[in-house]
Amino acid sequence: MVGAVRGYRVIIVVDAKTAPPFRRMLKAYGAELVDVPLHEADESGSMQKARMKRAHDLAATIPNAWYPCQHMNPWNTEAHSYYTAREIEAHFAGELDAVVVGVSTAGQIMGIARYLLPRFPKIRIVGVDVVGSVIMGTPAKPYKMTGIGLSFFPPNLDLSMLDRAYVIPEDMAYSVCHALASHEGLLLGASTGAIVAGGLHLAHSLGAGARILMINPDRGDRYLETVYDSDWLDHHGFTLKQGKHLDDAIASLTPLSF
Numbered sequence: 039m040v041g042a043v044r045g046y047r048v049i050i051v052v053d054a055k056t057a058p059p060f061r062r063m064l065k066a067y068g069a070e071l072v073d074v075p076l077h078e079a080d081e082s083g084s085m086q087k088a089r090m091k092r093a094h095d096l097a098a099t100i101p102n103a104w105y106p107c108q109h110m111n112p113w114n115t116e117a118h119s120y121y122t123a124r125e126i127e128a129h130f131a132g133e134l135d136a137v138v139v140g141v142s143t144a145g146q147i148m149g150i151a152r153y154l155l156p157r158f159p160k161i162r163i164v165g166v167d168v169v170g171s172v173i174m175g176t177p178a179k180p181y182k183m184t185g186i187g188l189s190f191f192p193p194n195l196d197l198s199m200l201d202r203a204y205v206i207p208e209d210m211a212y213s214v215c216h217a218l219a220s221h222e223g224l225l226l227g228a229s230t231g232a233i234v235a236g237g238l239h240l241a242h243s244l245g246a247g248a249r250i251l252m253i254n255p256d257r258g259d260r261y262l263e264t265v266y267d268s269d270w271l272d273h274h275g276f277t278l279k280q281g282k283h284l285d286d287a288i289a290s291l292t293p294l295s296f
Contacts, residue, residue, distance in 0.1 A: 042067050049100075051093045053085035055184055059260045072096065082172070083180030084189035108143045115194050118149025126150065126251060127157060135244060136162035138237040138252040140186040140229045141173055141203070144195035146253065151199040162201035164293075166236045168229075169207045174294055176205050182264070182274055183208055185229035185255055202293040204236030210287055211235060212265050213279040219258065219266070227256025228265045239291045 041048035048069045052061065054076050061071060078088035090109065097105035108114045126137065137154065139147040151163040170179040171187030174197075178189060197203075211231035218224040218234065230252075237252040244250070264270050271278065279287055 051089045057264050080189055082178035082189045086189055109192055114145030115149040118146045119153040123150045123153030133249055134158055134161055135248045136164055136250045138164045138233055140233050141165040141167050142186050142188055144192040148194050165200050165203040166233045167205045168232055169205055174203050174205055183228055197296045200296050202295050204293050206232035206235050209276045212276055213284050215265050216278055225258035226254050227258055228261055230254045235288050238288050
């Protein structure tokens with residue numbers, strides 16, 4: 039969007055996990071897409087390192103190019119302290135018990151934490167990761183989730199600033215997405231399902247009256263061919279839970295403490 043407004047040439051590095059709606063959206067804005075082949079995946083099946091290397095190589099060979107690299111860029115954190123966290127402070131006016139944020143590059147959660155912790159001394163900063171990601175020290179394995187998770191520890195993350203973290207199975211995250219759509223009229227992105235699952239468990243532990251903010255990064259229409267497609271779910275072996283089965287699965291979550 040910024041590139042379109044400013045007249046910049048924009049190159050986006052994608053891989054097999056980049057769903058068709060995302061590709062069409064990026065092309066509509068005028069971006070050029072560069073695909074990284076699956077054989078460049080790392081030992082855990084992740085394409086993140088390969089995408090970052092390709093972007094770095096492109097920036098090094100294209101005159102006047104710049105690679106923002108949100109995974110390594112400290113301004114990622116600063117931007118969320120300056121904008122996102124101040125917006126949260128303005129809305130909650132001193133009464134906020136917890137913020138639940140998905141972790142990937144760690145810029146958002148660390149920017150929020152560094153600004154809010156001195157101003158809300160009792161606030162809980164809660165991270166959410168996906169099973170298969172290694173950020174929280176859990177075993178690496180391939181996963182289909184986009185938006186959260188990494189195959190390496192993000193340099194911007196300081197675990198000591200987190201009250202707890204949840205590592206959510208993909209089927210639970212997608213089940214929550216479907217529940218939010220069918221019961222709340224909220225069509226939201228894949229990572230939001232994981233974030234809300236962790237937030238619901240946290241809400242039960244904090245009790246009635248707790249004020250919890252759960253950050254939703256994305257809307258769901260971009261996932262109509264994946265998370266909201268029964269054929270895609272069946273193909274990848276995801277079985278959705280509903281009703282009490284979903285409630286029980288969320289209640290059985292065990293948070294990690296730091």
